[in-house]
Amino acid sequence: MDLMDRNVEILSANTDHWIGMPDENELAQVSFEVDRDGNEIFINGEQVFALKSEFDDSNQPNPLKRELIFILGISSVEEIKQVFARMGNESLLVIVEPNLSLFSYSLQTKDLSFLQRPGVVLFTDKVSQLSNFLDQYLLSNAIFYVKTIKFYFTHMYREQDLQSSLAVVKVIKESVNYKTMLYGNSVEDSLIGFRQHMTNLKHLTRSKDVSLLKNTMCNVPAVVVAAGPSLNKNINQLHALKENVIIIAVDTIAQRLCDEGIIPDFICSVERGIETYAYFYKDKSYPTESTLVGPLVLYPDIFEEYAGELVIPMRERVGEFIWLREVLELKNDTSISMGLSCAHVAFGVAEHLGASPIILLGQDLAYGNSAEDTHAGGTVYDDKNIMNSVPEEREGFETEGYYGGMVQTREIWNTFRTWFEMEISNKQLDVINATEGGAKIALTRQLTLAEVGQTYCTTKIASVYENLKNIPTYPLEQQRVKQVMKDQYKYFMEIKDQFEKQRKQVKRLKLSVHSSETELRKALRIIDYTENFFKLVLDNMLLRHCLQPAMINSVWNLYDIERVINFENVVQAQKINLGFLNIGVYALNEITATLQAAVKEL
Numbered sequence: 001m002d003l004m005d006r007n008v009e010i011l012s013a014n015t016d017h018w019i020g021m022p023d024e025n026e027l028a029q030v031s032f033e034v035d036r037d038g039n040e041i042f043i044n045g046e047q048v049f050a051l052k053s054e055f056d057d058s059n060q061p062n063p064l065k066r067e068l069i070f071i072l073g074i075s076s077v078e079e080i081k082q083v084f085a086r087m088g089n090e091s092l093l094v095i096v097e098p099n100l101s102l103f104s105y106s107l108q109t110k111d112l113s114f115l116q117r118p119g120v121v122l123f124t125d126k127v128s129q130l131s132n133f134l135d136q137y138l139l140s141n142a143i144f145y146v147k148t149i150k151f152y153f154t155h156m157y158r159e160q161d162l163q164s165s166l167a168v169v170k171v172i173k174e175s176v177n178y179k180t181m182l183y184g185n186s187v188e189d190s191l192i193g194f195r196q197h198m199t200n201l202k203h204l205t206r207s208k209d210v211s212l213l214k215n216t217m218c219n220v221p222a223v224v225v226a227a228g229p230s231l232n233k234n235i236n237q238l239h240a241l242k243e244n245v246i247i248i249a250v251d252t253i254a255q256r257l258c259d260e261g262i263i264p265d266f267i268c269s270v271e272r273g274i275e276t277y278a279y280f281y282k283d284k285s286y287p288t289e290s291t292l293v294g295p296l297v298l299y300p301d302i303f304e305e306y307a308g309e310l311v312i313p314m315r316e317r318v319g320e321f322i323w324l325r326e327v328l329e330l331k332n333d334t335s336i337s338m339g340l341s342c343a344h345v346a347f348g349v350a351e352h353l354g355a356s357p358i359i360l361l362g363q364d365l366a367y368g369n370s371a372e373d374t375h376a377g378g379t380v381y382d383d384k385n386i387m388n389s390v391p392e393e394r395e396g397f398e399t400e401g402y403y404g405g406m407v408q409t410r411e412i413w414n415t416f417r418t419w420f421e422m423e424i425s426n427k428q429l430d431v432i433n434a435t436e437g438g439a440k441i442a443l444t445r446q447l448t449l450a451e452v453g454q455t456y457c458t459t460k461i462a463s464v465y466e467n468l469k470n471i472p473t474y475p476l477e478q479q480r481v482k483q484v485m486k487d488q489y490k491y492f493m494e495i496k497d498q499f500e501k502q503r504k505q506v507k508r509l510k511l512s513v514h515s516s517e518t519e520l521r522k523a524l525r526i527i528d529y530t531e532n533f534f535k536l537v538l539d540n541m542l543l544r545h546c547l548q549p550a551m552i553n554s555v556w557n558l559y560d561i562e563r564v565i566n567f568e569n570v571v572q573a574q575k576i577n578l579g580f581l582n583i584g585v586y587a588l589n590e591i592t593a594t595l596q597a598a599v600k601e602l
Contacts, residue, residue, distance in 0.1 A: 007112045018133040020125030022100035030101040052155045053078035065564035068145030073154030098125040132278030134175040147556040185277045190546045197296040198598035203303040207312035208471045213332040215354035220354035221456045222246035226343040228364030229255040234449045243538040244457040250342040268345040269294040273580035289465040290559030339419040357430040364438025366409040400440045423456040482602040489595040496588035503581040532575040554580040
C-alpha cells in the first residue's frame with residue numbers, strides 16, 4: 001500500500017473529519033518544488049511559500065491541563081508531532097488546513113498516521129465552511145474545552161500567511177462565543193422556562209401538528225417581516241405583494257401591518273416575559289386569519305387569549321424539547337429552527353413550510369441614523385416612556401453594511417446575523433435580503449422589494465388560512481399526557497436520590513495540608529465519581545437542558561486544574577464537584593415539583 005492509499009484509509013476511519021472538495025481551477029494554479037537546500041516550496045499563482053518545520057517554543061501546550069488545541073496547517077508534520085509530544089493525554093486537537101491544495105499535497109507526500117490518535121480531528125476546506133464544522137464539533141464533549149483553547153500556527157501560517165491565520169481565529173472565536181451564549185443561561189433561567197412550558201402544556205393539544213405543516217407550501221415566496229428601521233422605506237410596497245406571498249411577521253410589527261391593511265399569515269413570538277404579552281397581545285384583537293406561532297415558553301396569557309389558530313413547535317436541537325418530544329412520542333419534524341429571536345422563529349416557519357425564496361424585510365440588525373433609531377415606526381418603541389425604562393448605550397461595534405462600508409450594531413444583533421448565515425449555509429436556502437439598509441447578511445442576494453415583486457411575486461397564492469384549517473392538531477389526548485408526566489415525576493425522584501447520596505459522600509470528606517498522598521488519592525476517587533453524574537445529565541435531555549450551564553462551568557473549572565495530585569488541587573476539585581451536586585439537587589427538586597404541579601393542572 002503506497003503512502004497516499006494509507007493516508008486515505010486513515011482518514012476514512014474517522015467520520016468526524018471534515019474534508020472539502022478542491023476547486024480544479026485552484027489546483028491548476030499551484031505547484032510544489034524543492035530548492036537547493038532541500039526545502040519544499042509551495043507556489044500558488046504569484047505567491048511563493050517555503051514549507052518549513054520550525055517549532056514555535058513560545059507557544060507550547062500545557063501537558064498538565066486538558067486543552068482544545070487548534071493547529072493551523074497540516075504540511076508541517078514535524079511541528080505537529082512536537083505539539084503531540086507536549087500536550088496532555090486528555091487534550092483534544094483540531095488540525096485546520098484552509099488550503100485544499102496543501103492538503104492534497106500532504107495527502108500524497110506526508111505520513112498522516114498521527115490522525116489516528118484519539119481526540120484528533122482534521123478540518124480542511126474553505127474558511128467559509130469552518131463555522132459549519134464547529135457548529136457540529138462543539139455539540140460533542142469539545143464544548144467542555146472552550147475555556148482552555150490554545151492556537152498553534154505552523155511555520156508557513158505564522159510567518160508567511162498571517163491573513164489566513166487571522167481569518168481562522170476570527171471564525172473560531174465567533175463560533176465559540178455563539179455556542180457559549182447558547183449555554184450561558186443560568187440554571188434558574190432554564191428552570192423558569194421549564195415551569196412556563198409545563199404551565200402551557202395543556203395548550204399543546206390545541207396546536208396544529210407541526211410535522212404535517214412541513215413542506216406544505218414548497219416554492220411559494222415568503223416575506224419575513226421584522227421591525228428594523230429600514231422598514232419605513234418599503235412597507236408600503238408590501239401592499240402590492242400581499243396576495244402573492246406568505247407574510248410571516250414578528251410580534252413587534254404585527255399591529256403595524258394590520259393597521260396598514262396587511263394581514264400577516266403568521267405572527268411569531270419567542271420571549272417568555274410579561275412584556276411580550278403587555279406590548280404585543282394585551283387588549284389586541286388580531287384577525288383570525290393570522291396564526292400565532294411560538295414555543296411553549298410564551299407568557300401563558302398569550303395562549304389563553306389568542307383567538308386564532310395556534311402553532312406550537314418544538315425547538316430544534318434544544319434538550320428540553322427533545323425530551324418532551326420523546327416522552328410524548330411526537331414525530332421528529334415537529335421542530336423548527338428558532339434561534340435567539342422572534343425573527344429567527346419567523347425565518348424557521350418559512351423554512352419549515354418549504355417556502356422559497358425567503359425574503360427578508362426590516363431585518364436591519366444595525367442602528368439607523370441615530371442611537372434611538374432601532375425599530376420601524378408604528379411600534380411600541382415609539383413610546384418614549386417604554387424606551388426610557390430600558391436605557392441602552394450605543395455599543396461601539398461595527399459590521400459590514402448592506403450598501404458596503406461599516407455600520408454601527410450591537411453584539412447581540414451581530415449574533416443574530418451569524419445565526420441567519422449559518423442557517424442559510426447549513427440548509428442551502430435561497431434567501432433574498434430586501435431590507436435595503438442595515439447590516440449585510442452573507443449568503444443572501446440583495447434586491448429591492450420592488451425587484452423581488454417583479455421577479456418572484458407575480459401570481460396570487462392559495463389562501464394560507466384555508467390550507468392551515470385542514471391541518472390536524474397534534475395526536476395528543478389530555479389523559480395520556482397526564483400519565484406521561486406522572487411517570488416522569490417518578491423517574492426524576494429516583495435521580496434526585498442518587499444526586500443526594502453522591503453529594504453526601506463528597507461533602508463529608510475531611511482533608512488537610514497534612515493529608516497523605518494515599519488519603520488524597522482515595523478522596524479524589526470519590527470526588528471523580530461525580531463524573532458519572534455529568535454523564536447522567538448528558539444522557540437525559542431535560543437534565544442536560546436545565547443543568548448544562550452548571551455542568552459546563554464546573555467542567556471548565558475542573559479542566560483548568562493541572563493534573564497534579566496535591567492538597568490544593570484535590571480540595572479545589574472537591575469544591576467544584578460539590579457545587580455542581582448542590583445545584584443538581586436543587587434543580588431536581590424544582591423539576592419534580594413542577595411535574596407534580598403539571599399533573600394536577602392537566
